[in-house]
Amino acid sequence: MATQNTSSSTTPAAAKRGLAGIDKKIYDAVFNAVMSQRLPPGTKLTEAHFCDLFKVSRTIVRKALQRLAHAHIVELKPNHGATIASPTPEETREIFAARRGIEAAIIPLAIARANKTQIARLRKMAKDEHAAYESGDRATWISMSGEFHIALAELAGNSILQRFLAELVSRCSLIIALYEAPGSVACSHDEHDRLIDVIASGDIPLSLKMMEQHLLAIEAKLNLNDEEDKIDLAEILGLSPI
Numbered sequence: 001m002a003t004q005n006t007s008s009s010t011t012p013a014a015a016k017r018g019l020a021g022i023d024k025k026i027y028d029a030v031f032n033a034v035m036s037q038r039l040p041p042g043t044k045l046t047e048a049h050f051c052d053l054f055k056v057s058r059t060i061v062r063k064a065l066q067r068l069a070h071a072h073i074v075e076l077k078p079n080h081g082a083t084i085a086s087p088t089p090e091e092t093r094e095i096f097a098a099r100r101g102i103e104a105a106i107i108p109l110a111i112a113r114a115n116k117t118q119i120a121r122l123r124k125m126a127k128d129e130h131a132a133y134e135s136g137d138r139a140t141w142i143s144m145s146g147e148f149h150i151a152l153a154e155l156a157g158n159s160i161l162q163r164f165l166a167e168l169v170s171r172c173s174l175i176i177a178l179y180e181a182p183g184s185v186a187c188s189h190d191e192h193d194r195l196i197d198v199i200a201s202g203d204i205p206l207s208l209k210m211m212e213q214h215l216l217a218i219e220a221k222l223n224l225n226d227e228e229d230k231i232d233l234a235e236i237l238g239l240s241p242i
Contacts, residue, residue: 026061035173037180044082054239071170073174106152109155179223
């Protein structure tokens with residue numbers, strides 16, 4: 001599902017945070033490389049290397065890396081620079097457990113507020129998600145899958161739950177990108193479609209059950225074995241070597 005074209009896969013998160021110019025280009029390049037499983041967890045990203053690759057100052061590189069850290073794509077540590085985030089198996093279980101709890105609180109609220117217009121919006125999002133998957137754009141597909149769940153939180157009308165879920169979705173998107181087993185599909189094509197049908201019917205117990213099964217199935221498909229491969233950052237980001 002990977003794609004090398006970062007210009008067609010601008011991330012919603014980047015757009016919302018006002019990235020522009022070269023720092024946005026760096027953000028998108030790293031984001032897409034992670035989401036397409038070309039940058040493995042734990043990869044060290046040096047400021048000097050990015051300065052050489054993109055012909056920019058350290059100030060611009062730092063801005064992009066800070067944005068990536070805010071999105072939980074990279075980890076910034078004093079005196080150690082930036083590395084691609086690598087959630088542990090224990091952290092992964094905790095994140096998914098927290099997400100199941102938050103989404104269980106969201107579902108009844110979303111059902112109570114759902115109307116035909118909002119259901120139609122969810123169906124359009126699911127359709128766009130399928131299109132991204134079929135096109136092979138893995139980065140956009142993962143991002144859209146998360147946006148679908150955030151849309152449910154928006155529908156619920158609770159800003160606190162929405163903020164918590166946005167944090168968890170960001171972390172889960174990274175985990176899926178890093179640890180989804182090769183050839184595996186985190187979400188089957190029709191899982192969101194079937195969930196929308198049940199939400200539209202107003203069946204709260206079944207909606208809760210389906211959401212829990214949905215999230216458990218995603219977690220079960222993750223491959224958390226540690227692997228260390230030597231990488232060429234310029235090649236991975238689609239740039240000519242110095």
